Amino acid sequence: MYEKTKAEDWVFTPDQVREIAAQHNYREICLNLTSRVISFRQQTTRINVYYTTGTVSTCLNHPVQGKTQLFRRNIVTTELLDALFKNPRKHTGEGYYYTRKQASQEWKWISRNKGKKKKPNMTDMARRWEYVATAANLVEDDQQLLRLTNTMNQISHLFWDAGTLPSLEELNYACGSLTGVALMVQNVARGYGAVGLCHLKQVRNYITQNDGRPPQFIEFECLNDCENVPPFMEAHSRTLHEIERSLKSLPLNLRREVCQWLLGLKKCGTVLVDENYQYHLSEQVVEMHEEYSQLYYAKKHLAKVCPVHGVVMFEKEDHDSE
Numbered sequence: 001m002y003e004k005t006k007a008e009d010w011v012f013t014p015d016q017v018r019e020i021a022a023q024h025n026y027r028e029i030c031l032n033l034t035s036r037v038i039s040f041r042q043q044t045t046r047i048n049v050y051y052t053t054g055t056v057s058t059c060l061n062h063p064v065q066g067k068t069q070l071f072r073r074n075i076v077t078t079e080l081l082d083a084l085f086k087n088p089r090k091h092t093g094e095g096y097y098y099t100r101k102q103a104s105q106e107w108k109w110i111s112r113n114k115g116k117k118k119k120p121n122m123t124d125m126a127r128r129w130e131y132v133a134t135a136a137n138l139v140e141d142d143q144q145l146l147r148l149t150n151t152m153n154q155i156s157h158l159f160w161d162a163g164t165l166p167s168l169e170e171l172n173y174a175c176g177s178l179t180g181v182a183l184m185v186q187n188v189a190r191g192y193g194a195v196g197l198c199h200l201k202q203v204r205n206y207i208t209q210n211d212g213r214p215p216q217f218i219e220f221e222c223l224n225d226c227e228n229v230p231p232f233m234e235a236h237s238r239t240l241h242e243i244e245r246s247l248k249s250l251p252l253n254l255r256r257e258v259c260q261w262l263l264g265l266k267k268c269g270t271v272l273v274d275e276n277y278q279y280h281l282s283e284q285v286v287e288m289h290e291e292y293s294q295l296y297y298a299k300k301h302l303a304k305v306c307p308v309h310g311v312v313m314f315e316k317e318d319h320d321s322e
Contacts, residue, residue, distance in 0.1 A: 017038050057135065135288045148254065159172060176231065290307045
């Protein structure tokens with residue numbers, strides 16, 4: 001089921017945010033009830049407040065770094081929110097980071113090296129999840145965020161070479177890498193109660209119409225049917241083990257979202273279900289993936305890639321996804 005928060009659990013109400021924004025002469029430009037985000041603009045600065053979670057992002061032109069997007073988590077008081085509207089560049093010390101907008105995104109690794117301390121380069125998959133997990137408040141601290149981005153970097157490297165447009169038609173080991181990773185992810189999902197993968201349409205029809213015919217589980221190609229799986233698993237068994245262990249260490253909400261998203265690469269339009277055919281699909285997370293694509297991909301790429309996954313899907317793939 002789509003996961004929604006109750007109004008009494010929200011950090012702010014839209015009206016509370018509006019009142020603070022008005023005091024600093026910001027004009028409202030958008031209210032997205034699905035993503036639970038309200039946006040304001042003042043000249044070249046845009047502030048997005050995810051009012052149910054207390055995450056705030058500011059899009060602005062930095063005097064040195066150019067166009068940037070800054071995220072702050074745990075903005076849970078009106079005093080903190082007021083301070084950000086007063087000074088959008090204010091460092092709150094609560095999960096602050098910035099990312100440069102890549103208008104000419106070519107899927108090259110983005111260097112995170114600053115000064116003498118070197119950090120791993122980021123693939124688009126890792127950068128996407130850094131954005132989504134922060135905006136949707138799926139991580140509790142910077143260590144969890146770093147673990148997530150490192151894991152997504154590893155998975156991306158298994159699928160594609162650096163700097164190439166991610167396409168399911170041009171995977172390393174062809175079907176082997178995608179199937180091998182999917183099998184590993186299914187194993188992770190079983191750890192939190194998922195028993196299989198079904199088409200979302202069938203699950204919804206079964207639950208809403210109660211027609212007595214449960215959805216069929218989707219089976220991945222077994223090792224004997226996909227000849228590229230054994231060599232992939234043999235060559236990358238250690239990396240797959242590391243990824244599986246890392247995924248299992250993520251918070252439950254984040255783990256479910258990542259597993260759902262990764263299996264969506266293999267079988268578009270599907271959901272993980274438990275033994276009662278109940279599923280968890282966060283509407284907000286889907287919206288954040290689409291928002292990332294709109295912000296970071298050039299128009300010529302938006303026409304080619306899936307806005308939720310950021311990859312060129314199979315030509316005849318069913319795109320009725322999340």
